[in-house]
Amino acid sequence: MAEELTEYAGPATMEKITSLAKRRGFVFQSSEIYGGQNGAWDYGPMGIELKNRIAANWWKTMTQLHDEIVGLDAAILMHPRTWEASGHVENFTDPLVDCKKCKTRFRADMIPDENLANKTCPECGGELTDTRKFNLMFRTHIGPTEDNAGLIYLRPETAQGIYVNYKNIIQSNRMKIPFGIAQIGKAFRNEIVTKNFIFRTCEFEQMEMQYFVKPGTDVEWFNEWKKRRWAYYEKLGVKMDHLRWHQHGPDELAHYAKDAYDIQYLFPMGWRELEGIHNRTNYDLTRHTEFSGKDLQYIDQDNNNDRYIPFIIETSAGLTRTLLMLICDAYDEEKVADKGDADDWRTVLRFHPVIAPVTVAMLPLMKKDGLAELAQDIRNELKEDFATDYDQAGAIGRRYRRQDEAGTPFCVTVDYQTKEDGTVTLRYRDSMEQIRVPRAELTEKIRQEIKSYKRKA
Ligand code: GAP
Numbered sequence: 001m002a003e004e005l006t007e008y009a010g011p012a013t014m015e016k017i018t019s020l021a022k023r024r025g026f027v028f029q030s031s032e033i034y035g036g037q038n039g040a041w042d043y044g045p046m047g048i049e050l051k052n053r054i055a056a057n058w059w060k061t062m063t064q065l066h067d068e069i070v071g072l073d074a075a076i077l078m079h080p081r082t083w084e085a086s087g088h089v090e091n092f093t094d095p096l097v098d099c100k101k102c103k104t105r106f107r108a109d110m111i112p113d114e115n116l117a118n119k120t121c122p123e124c125g126g127e128l129t130d131t132r133k134f135n136l137m138f139r140t141h142i143g144p145t146e147d148n149a150g151l152i153y154l155r156p157e158t159a160q161g162i163y164v165n166y167k168n169i170i171q172s173n174r175m176k177i178p179f180g181i182a183q184i185g186k187a188f189r190n191e192i193v194t195k196n197f198i199f200r201t202c203e204f205e206q207m208e209m210q211y212f213v214k215p216g217t218d219v220e221w222f223n224e225w226k227k228r229r230w231a232y233y234e235k236l237g238v239k240m241d242h243l244r245w246h247q248h249g250p251d252e253l254a255h256y257a258k259d260a261y262d263i264q265y266l267f268p269m270g271w272r273e274l275e276g277i278h279n280r281t282n283y284d285l286t287r288h289t290e291f292s293g294k295d296l297q298y299i300d301q302d303n304n305n306d307r308y309i310p311f312i313i314e315t316s317a318g319l320t321r322t323l324l325m326l327i328c329d330a331y332d333e334e335k336v337a338d339k340g341d342a343d344d345w346r347t348v349l350r351f352h353p354v355i356a357p358v359t360v361a362m363l364p365l366m367k368k369d370g371l372a373e374l375a376q377d378i379r380n381e382l383k384e385d386f387a388t389d390y391d392q393a394g395a396i397g398r399r400y401r402r403q404d405e406a407g408t409p410f411c412v413t414v415d416y417q418t419k420e421d422g423t424v425t426l427r428y429r430d431s432m433e434q435i436r437v438p439r440a441e442l443t444e445k446i447r448q449e450i451k452s453y454k455r456k457a
Contacts, residue, residue, distance in 0.1 A: 181212075
């Protein structure tokens with residue numbers, strides 16, 4: 001086995017990623033003109049395309065490629081009893097300390113032990129308050145009065161929407177155990193520490209799948225889902241030496257979990273959680289049975305109508321965190337010339353073509369002599385099959401660089417030869433190689449390239 005990386009050694013920094021994300025329209029600070037809103041971010045034209053493609057790829061992996069997994073889109077606002085049953089009202093807390101001098105707020109589990117023991121601020125040396133528990137759920141009110149009767153929470157995870165619908169889905173879709181329910185959606189947490197760009201935010205999106213299994217088969221399914229989720233990142237072309245497993249120790253395990261592994265990624269700021277795979281036992285369904293009074297047992301009609309509360313294996317990935325990971329993973333700086341100026345280097349996002357916001361950029365060599373019209377015409381043909389962009393402004397080299405920085409895997413250039421023999425130049429982002437392709441074969445050629453794409457080491 002290769003030795004595990006200890007430190008990030010690539011060209012990215014969080015500052016570079018944040019700046020590129022803004023420059024190219026991936027991610028903007030929320031409400032920036034008012035000074036920004038902490039813990040919230042807006043996804044620009046490229047960001048929403050990237051996010052949609054990651055979501056579509058995950059959805060396909062989970063539902064289209066698994067006969068026994070179906071989808072759901074549950075409401076963000078749920079009956080408040082849900083969160084009592086799930087344990088979130090009681091247990092979903094972070095330990096919090098404040099510095100009495102500089103007023104900085106810390107998560108007690110994120111500051112050095114000696115500071116906690118001496119009650120000294122790691123920033124200014126001032127005195128820290130006692131540790132207190134802080135519930136991460138956002139509360140609001142439904143209806144016209146702000147009293148306890150109307151108290152409602154913004155969901156802190158999408159999972160509970162699945163559990164409360166599990167019986168509906170068994171009945172409507174005749175699901176038989178083992179089966180899964182997948183969901184992508186917003187979740188909200190009143191996070192105390194939100195640094196590192198979009199890594200930990202108050203509003204974010206999750207891609208969760210809950211797999212319902214017979215008790216006693218849970219360990220086997222847990223291991224199976226660990227394998228499947230690892231393979232998912234491999235297929236996306238992620239640098240596999242930047243991924244590792246982290247098993248939760250007894251002090252980390254969530255109140256519902258029997259076993260839990262995180263897939264961690266080596267971000268520029270170090271190893272951090274990307275996704276969790278949890279054996280949630282029958283905790284959630286047992287609690288919802290208790291709190292709702294509804295019988296949530298599964299009736300095994302193929303097995304003498306045996307009744308049991310299923311165990312749940314959960315795979316829980318952050319969509320917005322995956323987006324950050326994929327930008328960091330794709331980020332590269334490459335020396336492409338030796339002229340001694342800024343143009344010697346290019347910044348390139350080596351996204352897998354299935355998630356790249358733009359798949360093909362159409363670039364006419366010149367605007368004149370009908371080349372722009374011809375390029376638009378070819379682009380219109382490609383639009384049916386691919387996300388395209390069009391750029392006729394500036395020198396061709398500059399335009400290639402702009403597309404490299406946005407992660408566009410293919411550029412097509414239309415020139416005078418196109419008018420003569422109907423061929424175009426297809427330029428590959430990663431190798432910068434250029435080949436001539438007959439216009440009539442272009443769509444199929446790009447489709448094949450996407451299918452056989454392998455990221456260069
Ligand atoms: N249903 C289980 C659950 O929510 P979690 O470990 O708390 O488990 C799962 O969250 C994933 O959601 C994390 O691995 C991470 O990718 C993402 N996530 C959690 N909190 C987040 C936050 N504040 N901002 C962005 N992503 C977050």
